[in-house]
Amino acid sequence: MLTRHKLSWSTAIIHLTFILFTFAMLVPFAMVVIISLSDEQSILHNGFQLIPDKITFLSYQYFLKTPDTILRAYGVTITVSIVGTLLSLVLTSTMGYTLSRKDYALHRVTSFYVFFTMLFSGGLVPFYILMTQVLHLKDTIWALIVPGLLSPFYVLIMKGFMAKIPIEIIESAKMEGAGEWRIYVQLILPLSKPSLATLGLFIMFNYWNEWFNALLFINDEKLVPLQLLLVRALSSLDIITSRPEFLTAGVSLDMAAFPKTSAKFAVAVLSAGPMLLVFPFFQRFFVKGLTIGAIKG
Numbered sequence: 001m002l003t004r005h006k007l008s009w010s011t012a013i014i015h016l017t018f019i020l021f022t023f024a025m026l027v028p029f030a031m032v033v034i035i036s037l038s039d040e041q042s043i044l045h046n047g048f049q050l051i052p053d054k055i056t057f058l059s060y061q062y063f064l065k066t067p068d069t070i071l072r073a074y075g076v077t078i079t080v081s082i083v084g085t086l087l088s089l090v091l092t093s094t095m096g097y098t099l100s101r102k103d104y105a106l107h108r109v110t111s112f113y114v115f116f117t118m119l120f121s122g123g124l125v126p127f128y129i130l131m132t133q134v135l136h137l138k139d140t141i142w143a144l145i146v147p148g149l150l151s152p153f154y155v156l157i158m159k160g161f162m163a164k165i166p167i168e169i170i171e172s173a174k175m176e177g178a179g180e181w182r183i184y185v186q187l188i189l190p191l192s193k194p195s196l197a198t199l200g201l202f203i204m205f206n207y208w209n210e211w212f213n214a215l216l217f218i219n220d221e222k223l224v225p226l227q228l229l230l231v232r233a234l235s236s237l238d239i240i241t242s243r244p245e246f247l248t249a250g251v252s253l254d255m256a257a258f259p260k261t262s263a264k265f266a267v268a269v270l271s272a273g274p275m276l277l278v279f280p281f282f283q284r285f286f287v288k289g290l291t292i293g294a295i296k297g
Contacts, residue, residue, distance in 0.1 A: 029276075030050070031048060031050065032265050034049070034050060034052060035048055035052075035261070035265040036059055036262050036265035036266040036268070036269050037052065037056065037057065037059075038052040038053075038054070038055065038056070039053065039054035039055070039056050039058075039262075040262055042054050043261050043262065056262075058262075059265075059266035060270075069221075069229070070229070070270065072222060072224075073225055073229045074274075076141065076144075076222075076223055076224065076225045076226070077208060077225040077227065078274075079141065080141060080144045080145055080207050080225060081204050081207040081208050082204075083145060084144070084145040084148055084149065085200055085203045085204045085207060087145070087149055088149050088150065088203045089196055089200050091149055091150045092150060092151070092154050092155055092203075093188075093189065093192065094184070095114075095150070095155050096154075096155050096158025096162055097158075097162050097184055098110070099114070099155070099156075099159040100158075100159045100163040101170075102167065103167075111159070114152045114156060115152065115156065117152045118152045118153060128216060131143060131146075131147070131216075131217055132217065137217065138217050138219075139217065139218060139220045140223075141223060143213060143214075143216075143217035143218065144207075144210065144214055144217075144218070144225060145207075147213050148206055148207055148210065148213075154202070154203065157199060158192075161194075161195035162188065162192060162195070165192075169187065170183055170187070170188075205275065208226075208227070208274075208275055209227055210225070210227060211227035211228040211230070211231050214227070215231070226270075226271050227271060229267070230267050230268065230271045
C-alpha cells in the first residue's frame, strides 16, 4: 500500500510537471493570436493581456482586403517548401544510404568529407557569386530551393537511421536478383518512412521559415516568399505606413488608424498558421523517427 501510495504521488507530480510545461508552451502561442485580435488603443493603454478589452479583426482586414500579395507569397512559399522538401529527401536519402553501406569502400572517407563541410564554409561572398554569376539563379525560384537541398547534418542523421537496417535484408534481396536501385526504392525507403517523415518535417520547416536567401537573390516582387514579407513588415513599419500600396494596392485606407502592433502579430499568425496545422499529421512519424535510433536489436 505504501509503495502504491508513493507511486501515485510520483505519477501525479510527473503529470503536473508536464501540464505546467505544456501550459508554458501554449501561452505564448495564445498570446500571439490574442494580440493580433486586440484593439490597438487597448494595447497601448493596458499592454498585452490574455483577455483583451476589445476584440477586433482590423489587422486581418487590412492584410486580407486585397489578398493578392499575401496569396502570391503563400504560393511561392508552398511551392518552394514542397518541391524543396521532396528533392532534398531524395538527395539526403540516397547519400545517407550510400554512407550507411559498410560494403562501400570509401564510406569512411566520404563520411568525413560530409562531416568536414559542417565545420567550414566558403562564406557569404563566394556563396553569392556562386548563386548569381556561376549558377545564374538570381530572381528565380530555384534561388530559394537549391541552397537548402542538401544538409550534411541531415545526411549524417539519415545515415544513422539506415545503418540500423540489417545488412542481411539487402544481401537477401541481391540473392533474389534485385539491383541496387530496386533495393533502395522498394526495400530501403519503405523501411525508412519514420526517418524520412522526421527529416522531411525539419526540411519543410527550414524552407517555410527561410527568408535570408530571398533577401539576397530575389528582387522580383512576384517571387517574394511569405517569410520575407513578414520580415519586411516587422523590420520597418514603412512597409505599412509609408508604403501601404505594398500590401493594399488600390485601396483607400486611413493609415493614421492602422493597428501597428497587432498587425505585426497578425502577420505572424498568417505566416506560421499553416505549419501548425501540418505538424499533427506527422507527429506519430516524428516521435517514432526520434526514438528509432535508440532501439537496439
